[in-house]
């Protein structure tokens with residue numbers, strides 16, 4: 001038996017409770033893992049509170065990220081004792097996830113824990129960090145360099161945004177951080193490397209189809225009218241990496257930025273990102289994130305504290321990353 005956070009559904013309401021689970025209840029998979037840490041993402045928050053339709057069947061153990069050591073493996077790529085990291089692939093949505101002391105998973109979904117990275121650090125990065133790296137890589141691939149001009153990050157004090165600010169600053173970009181919580185999080189964002197802080201309210205004003213050109217690149221975690229504003233303000237040939245919908249999934253824009261300014265809108269998905277790209281992103285994250293990142297923007301909680309944090313993250317009240325010790 002082992003401890004797990006289990007989501008059940010009663011009268012269409014999601015109920016989260018901690019209970020003892022038998023190993024035989026775990027779903028099928030090639031690798032059994034002794035989970036050390038999981039992490040809390042926006043998506044986990046939606047799943048645990050039931051505010052979003054994330055969970056595809058009940059009962060479900062949430063947790064789209066986990067790290068731990070292999071206890072049993074029927075796949076040649078993984079041996080007992082190997083340290084691994086898992087993010088995405090629908091784990092914590094359609095397959096029991098990381099918020100339990102044990103997990104059984106498909107070997108194809110795993111990535112060996114990079115050298116020089118501890119499990120807890122990997123969860124401080126998690127899906128949010130991996131997504132940030134994929135966004136930054138998308139800007140690099142689109143030809144945005146530190147010399148091209150300033151890069152704007154929206155939802156900057158969130159999990160994805162805070163890592164994006166850090167990574168871009170480490171790579172030498174000038175970063176403008178857009179936040180709705182500048183008084184509380186402005187100093188942290190500056191410590192992470194933002195050269196200036198901009199109020200989110202400025203990005204919520206109605207956008208004209210084209211506005212003054214301000215940004216060579218953008219990482220958008222918010223969507224909706226904030227992304228509309230970003231698009232209208234992109235430089236000629238600028239690129240936007242869009243990964244999130246914290247402000248809404250709509251996008252009330254026009255074709256003008258695309259057809260008159262050659263702007264590129266690149267979608268970014270981390271969930272089904274192929275192994276090679278995923279492994280490279282983890283390697284780069286390990287190289288780029290400074291030791292100070294792990295002290296500044298992360299908080300550790302127990303399984304018992306997760307439900308409360310889940311409520312907070314869906315209300316935009318979490319700063320940086322939350323890791324869960326199993």
Ligand code: NDP
Nearest residue numbers: 042155156157158159160179180244245246247269270316
């Ligand atoms: P967080 O909740 O940690 O961060 C989101 C941030 O967005 C908040 O901190 C806040 O930043 C801002 N925000 C919150 N609510 C609103 C609002 N109503 N309007 C405008 N801004 C808002 O979430 P994550 O960083 O984990 O995820 C960010 C987004 O990216 C989510 O939508 C998530 O679903 C998505 N995502 C996508 C992935 C992919 O593979 N495509 C993977 C991971 C996440 P501030 O207070 O600074 O303004």
